[in-house]
Amino acid sequence: MFKLKEFLNLEAIEKTKIYKELKCSKNEALILRELCKNYVISISSVNAFTLLSNIFGVKKYAYLDVLEDLKKLIERGFVNQNSSFFKNIESNKNQGLMLNLLQCDLSLSEYFLEFLESKPNLDFSKKEAYADYLEYLKDEFMRIELYERLSFIRKSAYNSELKEQIKLCEDYIKERLKKSKFYNVLADIFKEFNLNQKEQIIFLTLLREEYLLSNENSTSREMNFLLSLISENELDKHKNKRLLQENSSLLNLIEYEEYLNSFGDISKSFFIADEILQRVINFEPKQSKKVKIENVLKDQDIFELIEPRVNINDIIMPENTKELLESILKQQDKKVLERLNLWGIKNNKNIEAKIIFYGPAGTGKTMSALAMAKSMKKSVLSFDCSKILSKWVGESEQNVRKIFDTYKNIVQTCKQSPILLLNEADQFLSTRVESSAGSDKMHNQMQNIFLEQIERFSGVMIATTNFLESLDTAFSRRFDYKIEFKKPDFKDRLKMWEKFLPKKAEFDKKFDINILANYELSGAQILMIIKNTALKVAISKEGIFHMQDFLESIQKELNSSFDKSKIVGF
The missing domain is CATH 1.10.10 (Arc Repressor Mutant, subunit A)
Incomplete structure (x- = not known):
């Protein structure tokens, strides 16, 4: 209490330790000292006029000159302002006038009292884990x-x-x-x-x-x-x-x-x-979301759970495609949600979108779907449509419903809504055939059920397909976005080679990344070529990447590619 006693007793207030530490004006210090004098004799609150007139006198209304100093003390949190005068702010048009401070009762703030007592250093000696x-x-x-x-x-x-x-x-x-x-x-x-x-x-x-x-x-x-x-x-x-x-x-x-x-x-x-x-x-320290979903998935053999690890910025894609994906994600923005709710377009905070990603194999459709999930902080439930269709031939109607019923059950059980990813969805989405053949009727029936389930679906669904030309118009109307993924141009291929090539490897003098980027390859093909070449170099004697190694891997990939003749899903 030495600092406080010095502050109360020393006539030259500028020489006190408290004055030097607070770096306030002399008038502010005098007001604080008067409040302290009252506080130590059990008077916790004092009328502002009484306080100021006692310190600065009433002659020529000198106390009015220090109202600005009092206001600063209140704003800094040194002094509390207590008065019923300000309780009904809306009905009082003059509460902003500084003269009204004279009607208030003043008291020292908790923070100033803590400062006066100079609380001792806290004990940080405990090193054990928290009990709870x-x-x-x-x-x-x-x-x-x-x-x-x-x-x-x-x-x-x-x-x-x-x-x-x-x-x-x-x-x-x-x-x-x-x-x-x-x-x-x-x-x-x-x-x-x-x-x-x-x-x-x-x-x-x-x-x-x-x-x-x-x-x-x-x-x-x-x-x-x-x-x-x-x-x-x-x-x-x-x-x-x-x-x-x-x-x-x-x-x-x-x-x-x-x-x-x-x-x-x-x-x-x-x-x-x-x-x-x-x-x-009111939290309940239970298992994480991922574990809960995994437990539910043990009872079914339809979906694969994927936890996305990349975001949109990690993927090399055309700028217009990236902008479109980002505009979909902006449904999460608070202001956008407020506007959509106000206009009656949306009635909840969840993103709702049915999207088709179409384009050649290896152009990043699945990877982009995972990146969107990462941005939405969602898991992905994925299934391969072609495998399921071949497995369930003869039971198409029942089992298409089973896909969506199982998804709904997972959503309700886990209290979250993962993205539903339909990979290789060509057979689901293709134009229905007018034919009396039994297989065609079964195919059309399956598609009708699928169409019905899409109509009822709530959440985010992404279907990937290699072909859009054969898309049934009924399906087209039910998807909000149809986004094309093209094979990368030279500029994007160059970026991919730069991104995927090993950073700590040694390359020969003939190595030229521009020559590699001239080959019309997809991102998946570029990555595969680099992996195959790296394996070849890793087992070589010198461990150096030669240009010829890359060219040979590229030729093998092009020779084994089915892109020119393969028709997926038919």
Whole structure:
């Protein structure tokens, strides 16, 4: 308490340690000292007029000259403003006038009191794993308290000491988390929404307010307060505003209300969205989604589960194709969803699309479907239509229904909607034949059922086919998008060779990637050629890639290719 006693007793307030640490004006320090004098004799709240007139006198209304200083103390969070005068803000048109401060009661803020007591360094000696999620959460809230204290005295000499404590605290939490085995719902949410450290601090601050059961007027929910936690100065605070604006990652997790504060400015108060809050507070640490789907898939022999690992940016494709895929993915955008719901186009938050990818084999149709799934954070349930059709000849109607019924059962059981990928869907989608032959009738019947199931399907379905010319018009009408995948041109082939070629290999002097890119190959063929050539070089004596090796592999691939004559699905 030495700092406080010095602050209260020393006449030359500029020489006190508290004055130097807070870096405030002399008038601000005098106001704080008067509040401290009242606080230590059990007077926690003082009328502003009484306080200011006692310090600066009433002669010539000198106390009016320091209203600006008082306002700064309130804005910085040093002093609380308590008055019923401001409770009904909407009915009071003059609440922004500084003179109205004289009607308020003033008290020292919790943060200023914490600063006065100079809380001792925290104990970070524990090294064992967290016993449970709540023990971990308690430490996260302790970390937020440190950030709050830092924001309160950002410009003081105490700044560096607090930063060191924060670093120790964060390292301490990370170390214990590494050893812990409990289900960390927060870590899942941070990863799912790709939150950076600043966004995590804001989220944890709002979560702490929920656990403290604070009311909607809590200053810890205000935009300026939240920004002060993650900003070094005013310029930094201005830059960080983007984290709390529309289309930011955080706005998928939190909501806000705009209101008129006591100084007449429009401010925002933030809250964790109910859906996310329920997920955090009432989570059940069960198996992951992937495991749950795998368990369900054990009871069927239709689908293959694929967890996508590449995104659209990893795939080399024409720019117009990429733009079209990205426009489909924009259905996930919060603003787009709000508009579609407002216009009555959509009534839920899930992407719904039925898409056909068509084009020659090896042009990236399946890979692009997986990339879209990655962007949607969805798994893929894939089946090979040609294999299933040959397996179920004679039972087509029953078994086409079985495909979709099994998918619906998985969706309902696992509470998620993976992408349904129909690979090699040519036979399903081809034009129906007018014939009296039994096989043709069976084929048409199968297609009619398939058509009916597509009509009823809800979610994302992607069908891949090598041919669009034979597509039945009835199917064409039921797909939202038909996207062509062409064989890559020279420019794209060059990019593929550059991407797929081994980076740490040695090439001979005659090697010329432009010559390789001149061959009209698909991406799948280029990758196969590189793998075959690499195997040949790996077992050679010198281990050097020769141009001739690539040319021989290309010739073998072209000679064995069926692209010129193969008709898939017929």
